[in-house]
Amino acid sequence: MKIIVCIKQVPSTNEVKMDPVTNTIIRENVSAIINPFDTYAIEEAVRIKEKHGAEVYGLSMGIPAAKEMLKEAISLRIDKAMLLTDRKFAGADTLATSYALSRGVEKIGKFDIIICGKQATDGDTAQVGPSLAKLLNIPYATNISKILEIKSDSIRCMKITDEGYEEIEIVLPALITVVKEINMPRLPSIKSMKNASKAEIEVVTFKDIDADESRLGLMGSPTQVKRTFVPVHDVNSVTLEGSAEDKAQSLAETLLSIKF
Amino acid sequence: MASINIIKEKCVGCKICIGSCPFGAIEVLEKKANIGQKCTLCGSCSESCKFGAINFMMERVEREDFSEYKGIWVFAEQRYGKLKTVSIELTSKAKELAEVLQTKVTVVVFGSEVKHLSKELIAYGADDVIIMDAEWLNDFNDHVYGELMIDLIKEYKPEIVLIGATSNGRSIAPFISSTLRTGLTADCTELEIDKAERLLMQTRPAFGGNLMATIICPNSRPQMATVRPKVFKPSNPDYSKKGNCILLTVPSPIEGFVKKIRDIDNDTGLNLTDADIIVSVGRGIGNQKNIQLAQELADALGGALGASRPVVDSGWLPYSQQVGQTGKTVAPKIYIACGISGAIQHLAGLADIEIIVAINNDPDAPIFKMANYCVVGDIKEILPLLTEKIKNKKIKK
Ligand SMILES: Cc1cc2nc3c(=O)[nH]c(=O)nc-3n(C[C@H](O)[C@H](O)[C@H](O)COP(=O)(O)OP(=O)(O)OC[C@H]3O[C@@H](n4cnc5c(N)ncnc54)[C@H](O)[C@@H]3O)c2cc1C
Numbered sequence: 001m002k003i004i005v006c007i008k009q010v011p012s013t014n015e016v017k018m019d020p021v022t023n024t025i026i027r028e029n030v031s032a033i034i035n036p037f038d039t040y041a042i043e044e045a046v047r048i049k050e051k052h053g054a055e056v057y058g059l060s061m062g063i064p065a066a067k068e069m070l071k072e073a074i075s076l077r078i079d080k081a082m083l084l085t086d087r088k089f090a091g092a093d094t095l096a097t098s099y100a101l102s103r104g105v106e107k108i109g110k111f112d113i114i115i116c117g118k119q120a121t122d123g124d125t126a127q128v129g130p131s132l133a134k135l136l137n138i139p140y141a142t143n144i145s146k147i148l149e150i151k152s153d154s155i156r157c158m159k160i161t162d163e164g165y166e167e168i169e170i171v172l173p174a175l176i177t178v179v180k181e182i183n184m185p186r187l188p189s190i191k192s193m194k195n196a197s198k199a200e201i202e203v204v205t206f207k208d209i210d211a212d213e214s215r216l217g218l219m220g221s222p223t224q225v226k227r228t229f230v231p232v233h234d235v236n237s238v239t240l241e242g243s244a245e246d247k248a249q250s251l252a253e254t255l256l257s258i259k260f
Numbered sequence: 261m262a263s264i265n266i267i268k269e270k271c272v273g274c275k276i277c278i279g280s281c282p283f284g285a286i287e288v289l290e291k292k293a294n295i296g297q298k299c300t301l302c303g304s305c306s307e308s309c310k311f312g313a314i315n316f317m318m319e320r321v322e323r324e325d326f327s328e329y330k331g332i333w334v335f336a337e338q339r340y341g342k343l344k345t346v347s348i349e350l351t352s353k354a355k356e357l358a359e360v361l362q363t364k365v366t367v368v369v370f371g372s373e374v375k376h377l378s379k380e381l382i383a384y385g386a387d388d389v390i391i392m393d394a395e396w397l398n399d400f401n402d403h404v405y406g407e408l409m410i411d412l413i414k415e416y417k418p419e420i421v422l423i424g425a426t427s428n429g430r431s432i433a434p435f436i437s438s439t440l441r442t443g444l445t446a447d448c449t450e451l452e453i454d455k456a457e458r459l460l461m462q463t464r465p466a467f468g469g470n471l472m473a474t475i476i477c478p479n480s481r482p483q484m485a486t487v488r489p490k491v492f493k494p495s496n497p498d499y500s501k502k503g504n505c506i507l508l509t510v511p512s513p514i515e516g517f518v519k520k521i522r523d524i525d526n527d528t529g530l531n532l533t534d535a536d537i538i539v540s541v542g543r544g545i546g547n548q549k550n551i552q553l554a555q556e557l558a559d560a561l562g563g564a565l566g567a568s569r570p571v572v573d574s575g576w577l578p579y580s581q582q583v584g585q586t587g588k589t590v591a592p593k594i595y596i597a598c599g600i601s602g603a604i605q606h607l608a609g610l611a612d613i614e615i616i617v618a619i620n621n622d623p624d625a626p627i628f629k630m631a632n633y634c635v636v637g638d639i640k641e642i643l644p645l646l647t648e649k650i651k652n653k654k655i656k657k
């Protein structure tokens with residue numbers, strides 16, 4: 001069995017501080033980490049490997065520095081990793097990202113399951129999983145919280161819905177996106193860290209994948225950022241004074257005057 | 261294609277552009293700006309440079325002729341023959357947008373025994389309701405509903421398609437958009453129309469709500485967006501309004517590769533997204549036992565209990581009660597934040613709230629900047645007092 005895990009590098013924090021004078025963004029040496037949701041995807045793939053035997057491949061599209069992140073993924077017990085990196089991939093929205101990843105998957109070859117995180121914390125779009133599945137023409141299911149059974153040609157899982165849960169069965173090969181509830185990722189062991197330090201990450205550029213340039217990067221991205229701005233909140237604010245008793249009293253009155 | 265480069269002679273190394281880049285792609289090396297790999301060619305830096313040292317060229321692509329794409333579509337979601345509220349909210353919003361574009365609103369519904377839904381959708385603003393009704397369409401299925409929707413879009417060519425950002429909506433929307441090779445903007449909080457260009461201006465939070473980004477999709481159609489529940493208000497329904505209900509012939513069943521075996525619904529207490537009053541607890545509540553204090557206030561007010569992420573992460577309340585960027589978006593009349601600091605990711609879950617009350621013992625807590633009524637004090641002390649007073653008043657009345 002072969003499992004591919006899609007892993008994205010994201011900034012460790014979304015804290016964006018504004019310089020009040022110039023009204024521009026101040027970025028203080030934010031470090032890059034594995035997208036937290038993808039750590040659950042990695043752990044789940046590794047658990048399947050340990051139980052059923054599988055080869056686990058990490059796949060990422062990102063800047064050259066994402067190689068280090070993929071080494072970290074190897075320390076989390078995946079077997080191999082491929083990084084798609086090229087100036088031509090830059091500026092990709094979710095469609096162009098999914099397209100590039102689909103070419104990467106094609107290069108890796110035959111697989112049984114692709115596991116993605118539910119969403120990436122930098123954009124929170126949750127679009128790459130379903131898009132990638134569609135580009136590969138395979139079935140998919142999102143928000144998987146438990147894998148119940150793995151058969152040779154299908155898997156049975158639990159999916160979180162807005163109303164509760166659904167038990168579903170998916171025909172393989174397929175793609176799933178996983179939520180936090182699915183497992184508790186383990187830390188690296190000394191052995192897995194050793195493996196990581198020795199690991200070679202396969203670096204793949206535009207010329208190594210059979211891809212249509214017009215569908216990559218900025219050129220292949222139908223969405224464009226027109227402008228960005230900092231949300232402003234102007235509120236009428238009253239601070240209630242007095243003892244705790246007084247505050248509770250005036251708040252109660254206020255609330256009751258609105259509601260009842 | 262756009263291109264960007266630094267005109268070294270003009271660059272003075274002032275670093276202002278570093279701050280203007282939303283992607284952290286600029287560095288200043290040896291007193292000259294340098295644009296790195298993370299650049300997405302958005303052009304923000306070029307505007308910020310006072311010295312004209314950043315040469316940004318946006319090549320004007322020949323706009324394709326999109327005049328055959330007409331109308332605004334809403335993909336309506338229903339369950340057990342009942343519309344999801346977000347579908348009604350989107351129908352109302354679509355009507356507003358359609359008036360600006362002087363076009364029609366079409367709502368698409370798939371399901372079994374769903375023909376009656378057209379009346380409600382027309383009352384909220386639909387001009388046409390397209391229905392595919394068959395027993396095999398009873399359950400939502402990404403693949404099946406997605407393929408049907410793709411065929412309809414290819415045939416009717418709407419210029420805009422709106423989908424509720426429910427878990428199903430977020431799952432099916434990218435399937436549709438990637439097949440049509442068009443753009444999709446997730447979780448929009450504002451939609452406006454650029455009338456001259458017939459563009460949908462889609463505003464959504466970026467960087468966890470610290471920044472808002474307005475996104476457009478100029479070179480492909482339809483323009484697609486998902487919108488979170490509760491972001492828009494439903495209009496006043498007008499049941500005398502006329503509209504067309506179009507019952508389409510259902511094709512023979514499409515094979516689904518994902519089969520539902522069973523549903524396990526949560527017992528639905530008062531649903532957070534539907535509540536008029538929410539009492540929400542944060543880490544300041546101290547321990548799981550104290551949550552009772554907030555629950556009692558919520559009960560006295562007839563409201564629901566919400567929570568910030570640390571409370572959910574500690575296992576004190578279930579995930580379904582988390583408010584915020586990674587939890588639910590809520591829009592009650594009154595939101596009472598108890599021991600919540602007011603982190604941007606939490607605030608991202610507060611949509612259109614009339615009154616925010618904050619109770620916090622730190623007078624400098626950021627939540628006070630958002631709150632209409634600020635109470636500086638210990639929640640363990642204030643909450644029981646408040647509950648008692650509310651109960652008393654209600655009895656007196
Ligand atoms: C990608 C990402 C997504 C996130 N998504 C969410 C999300 O969906 N929802 C969410 O809530 N958070 C989210 N967070 C976390 C968020 O950044 C904050 O960490 C979180 O909201 C803080 O919760 P809090 O206000 O309860 O806790 P704290 O920030 O610890 O605040 C506790 C407050 O309680 C006050 N307090 C303490 N004791 C008392 C007392 N006795 N009486 C009165 N006041 C008291 C303190 O003064 C303080 O202001 C996310 C973070 C990231 C990075």
Ligand SMILES: Nc1ncnc2c1ncn2[C@@H]1O[C@H](COP(=O)(O)O)[C@@H](O)[C@H]1O
Pocket residue numbers: 005006007008009035037038041059060061062094097101115116117118119120121123124125126127128129
């Ligand atoms: N550049 C990328 N490289 C690898 N995987 C990605 C990339 N972008 C997104 N993904 C995968 O898609 C999931 C959803 O991402 P998003 O649609 O950006 O919220 C992530 O959790 C990853 O598994």
